[in-house]
Amino acid sequence: MGIIVNRDVSVIVQGITGRQGQFHTKLMLEYGTKIVAGVTPGKGGTEVHGVPVYDTVAEAIHEHKVDASIIFVPAPFAASAALEALENGVKIVVIITEHIPVKDTIKVISYAKRIGAMIIGPNTPGIITPGECKIGIMPHHIYEPGNVGMISRSGTLSYEIAASLTRSGIGQSTCIGIGGDPVVGMSFVDVLRLFREDPRTDAIVIIGEVGGNLEEVAAEYIIKENYSKPLVAFIAGRYVPPEKRMGHAGAIVMGRTGSAESKINALKKAGVEIAQKPSDIAVLLKRLIRR
Amino acid sequence: MGIIVNRDVSVIVQGITGRQGQFHTKLMLEYGTKIVAGVTPGKGGTEVHGVPVYDTVAEAIHEHKVDASIIFVPAPFAASAALEALENGVKIVVIITEHIPVKDTIKVISYAKRIGAMIIGPNTPGIITPGECKIGIMPHHIYEPGNVGMISRSGTLSYEIAASLTRSGIGQSTCIGIGGDPVVGMSFVDVLRLFREDPRTDAIVIIGEVGGNLEEVAAEYIIKENYSKPLVAFIAGRYVPPEKRMGHAGAIVMGRTGSAESKINALKKAGVEIAQKPSDIAVLLKRLIRR
Amino acid sequence: MKLVEYEAKDVLKRYGIPVPQGIVVTSVEEAYKAACKLKPPFAVKAQVPVSGRGKAGGILFAYSPDEVKVIAEKLLGMHIKGLPVKSLLIEEKLSIKKELYFGITVSRVDQTYIMIASQEGGVDIEEIAERSPEKVMTLRLDPWLGLQPYHARLAARFMRYSGDALLSLENIFQSIYRAGMDYDAELIEVNPLAETIDGNFVALDARIVVDDNALFRHKELQEKYFELLSPHEREAAKHDLAYVDLDGDLGIICNGAGLTMATIDVVHLFGGRPANFLDVGGGASPERIAAAVKMLLLNPKVKVILINILGGITRCDEVAKGILDALRSTGIKKPLAVRLVGTNEEQGRRMLSELGISVVDSMEDAVRQAVGMVRGDGRDGDYR
């Protein structure tokens, strides 16, 4: 179980023949993810690690049952690849690609909402339900099955925290990277909603960062819905200067909005425990779950 | 009763301050149509025949309950006017304007379908439920309330036939012009479906013309659904040369498709009585209804 | 508005789509010179905006400039489907491995654009679709998404290409779509789209039909549009009238395309032969009506004029005024059969009857009267 993905989900890899696509297809297969096909225009008829490659998603769908797609297609073509998956009925689309123009992302997300599909990312490490299914690029050996859900805007920072949880004996139900771009398909709220209904998730870790106000909106949601499960948050970027882009397109403090203080204060007000540094999260969680 | 419109429908007129808009607003008001507001950008705050004029549909909607809109806006701006009505929640949009580029029409219709609204036209005389409500430009004195529904692709030809029915003592439930353009919001099938469910409609007149294959599709529908109400059809353009556009953008015979013969044969096969000339329709109807 | 082949190919070139080397000429000497600049063999192609040019003998092949000269002589001045051949396209004839079809057109039933791809090209797509439907694929396009690269790839796959050929075709199809949308094309088709023996794809022939209603967005085409019309049609277009020449002697003026077509049909049923389709449209001004009547008064082919106006937007008094103005200004008299009902009906009738023009109530009466007038034997037309 866990949210969104489990061991029964069938996955296609778009951009499977590229360096990243090949590498992570291998790792996902090793993890047990059911990868049924790959898609790369012009490479149809070949194979990658035993996975058949098609020129189009339509052909892959014709031959296989497909629930989800993971996209490694280069930025200029990634939005169209996502639309291809969506138009062919794929309901979960994980976009690993970074540097997609926001104009393109906005169109993809709008289309996905219209047809009721789910976009994870772009610029995300993906999603993992430890021990069952990984649709992403995270180093999976650091995860262990368990009862803590994790939502993160950043990739490696979430690995850091997952590894520290695992070392402390805290396993994870599902860990999802919502993506580091300014506009992403799923918000903290979207994922919190799913975790609330998930019987296997007992507590949730929110990993935020400067930029935007998704964390503040999440805080409002937690208050309004009287969110029942314990929450711990870490917000990165307390000491970064304003108006400078910190790597992620999404991480930028503009004027009054987007600062770490604003986010931390909002979450505190919503009763979320705030970790000062990544390693504190496990400590706080243990305390909360014991209660 | 009748279909789509009745005496309770509240209507706005987009392009109300133009020559046509003003003229037909007067006639519609005289007929008893509930025209609650008009919209012309730059003319907000004025009045036309006692109807308040706004700059935007949003302002009109804010002040009045609105069910339908009739559009007299010039062709280059008509599609956007229709989108304005649709985005503001108007569910019935009658587009009188002719010469709208088909690319624009296609976008409007696609958007309307997405949000579940109804487009009548473009290039239509509109819709009338005699004695109750007219959202259109037809000379209403030729109509009488009754039990025959009418669907037409052309304007004046439908007046010709309505007048001949009325003269023969046959009244009409609702008469709808679906529009003379190649792409229109409602098809014969869409309207036939509504007439089937309308208790006040006992027989239906289909007025088709050369071009396209909406009539053939209607014939297929009649056969497939085992359509229960008697139907009479007249198809204009039996003697027009191919590949020439006959006034209407929609009236053009291309290669094998769109000829009057093809339509007449298809409808005959579906059990529809075919009138040789407009005045035959009343004769055929009387015979069918008497049965 | 139909673009002729070389105009359509100019558009394709602008969008990076390969077309054969070619030169447009309007005289035999130019044709010879053009051939000298190109590599034989040659295709010599009449530039008329009609389909079925090839079957009508409008496309011929030559192996030397001298042969091109002979063929040009033959083609220039020829008429194809009634249209005079005024220019030729002299092209290098390529060695072809396969002929395909790709097009984007408006589908009335689907209420959107559709992509049409065929494994076979060179003849009308309708013919291929009828004979071998399995060779033709169509795909509805969401007008807000447009033709995405993956739609183009689906077409290329359907044509059984893969690898680099698939990617080349993807580019070409996307460019065709973009050209079609930019030009507000109701139809843009490349037929045949040829695969040459060296594995390249070339547009051997192309058709673009631009939506007349969108010409206001394409000023450069608007002028050409008028050049393509017949003199009568041009005169009509000036006054916003929809006009088509027919081959009879009974002039017809109506308002509304459907009513005009129906009137033509009824004229036939009563034994008459319409000289034209002339729709004055909705809400015609007296000037427009006058222009319409004048056109038919001045057309020597027209013996009698049948006016069938059912006023909706059109007002009968304005129609009467237009008729009277035309009669006065031309000074020409032809028998008139007039049917006039609708807005301001009485007023219109009165104005006409003052000049001795009688007005009838019913369309069929007017037709019968008009057909009788043409026959000139004092009897009305008969229903056959």
Place this chain on the structure above:
Amino acid sequence: MKLVEYEAKDVLKRYGIPVPQGIVVTSVEEAYKAACKLKPPFAVKAQVPVSGRGKAGGILFAYSPDEVKVIAEKLLGMHIKGLPVKSLLIEEKLSIKKELYFGITVSRVDQTYIMIASQEGGVDIEEIAERSPEKVMTLRLDPWLGLQPYHARLAARFMRYSGDALLSLENIFQSIYRAGMDYDAELIEVNPLAETIDGNFVALDARIVVDDNALFRHKELQEKYFELLSPHEREAAKHDLAYVDLDGDLGIICNGAGLTMATIDVVHLFGGRPANFLDVGGGASPERIAAAVKMLLLNPKVKVILINILGGITRCDEVAKGILDALRSTGIKKPLAVRLVGTNEEQGRRMLSELGISVVDSMEDAVRQAVGMVRGDGRDGDYR
């Protein structure tokens, strides 16, 4: 990428949006000459891509070319928010009746573009929205529909205009939107949009922030982008590294923006002062790592380098190779604190330990070690 005022105004001009008459200059003499060509009074405006220029003294007014000269002398060479003023925009100062605001920006929460219109302009829109929220309207735009004319009219109505002014504003707003979309702008705002005393609308100031990720679609901007970067940032951008100068002495290299920011935070918590933000990104090649390490080795401000790599896409053996290459090629030695876990971890550690570089497991251990190295007293950093 932020365009400076005159660049943004050039874009607006291209879209037909009125801007004041003005001339860009880079020297005092040019400033004087420009003023002679324009009508007084003048606005003299420092061209730096930061907000709050006015408050920082970067916009001054003059009534004669001589006065312009004096002001230009003062402004050129000044620094605003750390950026040197290299060019000025000399403009005719208009007589203003009212200042408005109009902008299009990306809304993260709405996941689409929003239109922002304000009855008041001239100061930051955030400030207006906070002080007088009733004066500001925002509207979500369906990205497939875009800004339709009626959306623009709604904004004009909200600003309380009607009649011809409404139609002028409609045009201006649509043009602003079109410019924004064509340039892939994350933000395009005209502030103030002024109504002059003679009833015209003029863009007095404008900001355009182009989406860096979309620069591949705007080759002409790509070059300028590099010019705007600091030398360190430019060097970093060449190697696809995300780099930001900070004011401390502890160099930081991480993979992933979030981890880098968290590392900076933890360094602060342990009493250190980061010299930079440097994210090598996902799947960094040995070359990219080497470039990153080299940058910090060559930066005299950096005393110690903290490398914190958690391999996901990034492979540890490649990271190690990059570090070693940088050390070898520069020949510079600085204390290194390395944390390296993930794919091919053992191999990476072995390569480094062969050179006497010890590798730790935990981020906090590495930070503690690095902070201690900077302090140089043999003790690790402390959590404060």
